[in-house]
Amino acid sequence: DTAVSQTPKYLVTQMGNDKSIKCEQNLGHDTMYWYKQDSKKFLKIMFSYNNKELIINETVPNRFSPKSPDKAHLNLHINSLELGDSAVYFCASSLWTGTPHEQYFGPGTRLTVT
């Protein structure tokens, strides 16, 4: 019954590899997001999609490419992984874009790049 789920929960990989993180929400929401939480615990938004359309694209290297096959899924693909990509990545969803709709977060994916 998990509202927002992410796979995998942990991901350990080497520099230069390409990896994907999957996110699914079963809440019927139109908008989905990706956040990054670094080692200092700062949470920053990376992307948001509304009904499969890119809405927010913060200053993120173009090695990161979100893909939304349908409005219930927002996957994050990362090319040529670097040490600095190590972080916890959270997916979130909300009913639709804008206030006052709250966001529901997934459990996170801890990515470690060695």
Place this chain on the structure above:
Amino acid sequence: DAKTTQPTSMDCAEGRAANLPCNHSTISGNEYVYWYRQIHSQGPQYIIHGLKNNETNEMASLIITEDRKSSTLILPHATLRDTAVYYCIVKGDDKIIFGKGTRLHILP
């Protein structure tokens, strides 16, 4: 989005009310005040939000001053499970900008 200021950490005795303050003196008229919390390394959890009026739900109460320049989140009967980092966020569009938050310790 307006910036928020919160104390770095706070302690509260178990069973007592936890009152978490937040200053947002540059808030504009269409911006809401939101509170989220993050327990250990879990995903942030929505708590409550408000625009002008005080709000209450099953988790907490939100008191917003009349000038809207500050607010207080109240957990009426804090338990050990309320130990978390609490984020006060002022939001006018789709982006949530998280600050450093307040680390709340509930003491047994």
